[in-house]
Amino acid sequence: MKTYLGIDVGGTFIKSALISETGTVSQEKKVATPDNMADFLILLENLVAESKDQITGVGISAPGRIDVKTGYVHVGGALLYLKDLALKDHLEQKFGLPCAVINDAKAAVLAEHWLGNLKEVQNGAALVLGTGVGSGIILNGQLLQGSHFQAGELTFMLRSAGTLDMRNLTGMAASAVGFISRAASLLDLSDKNDGQTVFEAIKAGDNAELTQLFEAYCREIVFMIYNLQAVIDVEKVVIGGGISSQDILIDQVRDIYLKDKRSSDIYDAMFTDLKIEPCAFRNASNMIGAVSLLVNNKR
Structure with a gap:
């Protein structure tokens, strides 16, 4: 069974977990959200590096206006430093793993429509x-x-x-x-x-x-x-x-x-x-929804 890394970027905390192709969540973590782009990218890179040998891909949800097709963050909502960031390309080039990036609320509704209360x-x-x-x-x-x-x-x-x-x-x-x-x-x-x-x-x-x-x-x-x-x-x-x-x-x-x-x-x-x-997945919905793009080949 394939396993993915789900990452949910919030204004206060960044949550991560391993998520199976059937939506099972394990090894959840939570850390404070950095206040600048450099520390943000280092944190995400460390999360991916820690799980690289266990995962097939990375699904990320984040605030703001995000082109789900390209994984490009045009504006990061409350995280003002997340502007004009090619996040999908950055992580795929660094780790050689498929990556999906989507707005957090859209990720949540995808999770619920896939396996949850919608x-x-x-x-x-x-x-x-x-x-x-x-x-x-x-x-x-x-x-x-x-x-x-x-x-x-x-x-x-x-x-x-x-x-x-x-x-x-x-x-x-x-x-x-x-x-x-x-x-x-x-x-x-x-x-x-x-x-x-x-x-x-x-x-x-x-x-x-x-x-x-x-x-x-x-x-x-x-x-x-x-x-x-x-x-x-x-x-x-x-x-x-x-x-x-x-x-x-x-x-x-x-x-x-x-x-x-x-x-x-x-x-x-x-x-x-x-x-x-x-x-249905409470505060794990965003991560599951982001990963669903990879599982269902919709990235």
Whole structure:
């Protein structure tokens, strides 16, 4: 059985794992994301070198606008230094292994459509909650790329008829990293990325201000789901990113979606209830989706 190296480049962490051709994940690792191009490439090269004798190829998911055919990163989303990077060519030339590079949210939806909670779904979407918000969209059974590989960049949806300021972007309001940071500040935590402690406090339910903050964050996600449903009439939405491992988040989003929909006669009449689930592979979806391009020969 063939084995591949999956790498998921996030704004805060870079995750990696060995992934079999049937989607089995093993030897997961996580390291902090470098803040410059040179260290980033060294880190990726080290990850590949460590596994080179065990793998058949490398699948990489990353934020931003990426040409999946050439593996060229035009813009790296929140990682501004990932600009005009021929990442696929760089790694293939250095290691002699086939490589696939794809936007992280599009990778997530490919994983879910291949083996996960969007399998056999004709019209669905994956929301990836991280530093910003990405979305991978399946329309009529196919991945929607867009004319410039930008379909599904929900981060850049405007929240109001204001300016193009970052504060007016959906991705800032629905950023998982931003939410954890705000919650950690509310709890007076020294580590503003301590999601585990934040969710322990949310589950305890004894901090009214934190509960209010959490509900407001979940409602931002619900608003995105309503907008997706209005534009492309999806039947199911799955939620990914590290924060999706928290069942309380999925439950709260689902509850708010149904409660708000029932409170609006026109929405309840116009739109069929859609299914909201976590990505089957949770925070491994991006890596599995990137590897699926190699397994299914779609790179």
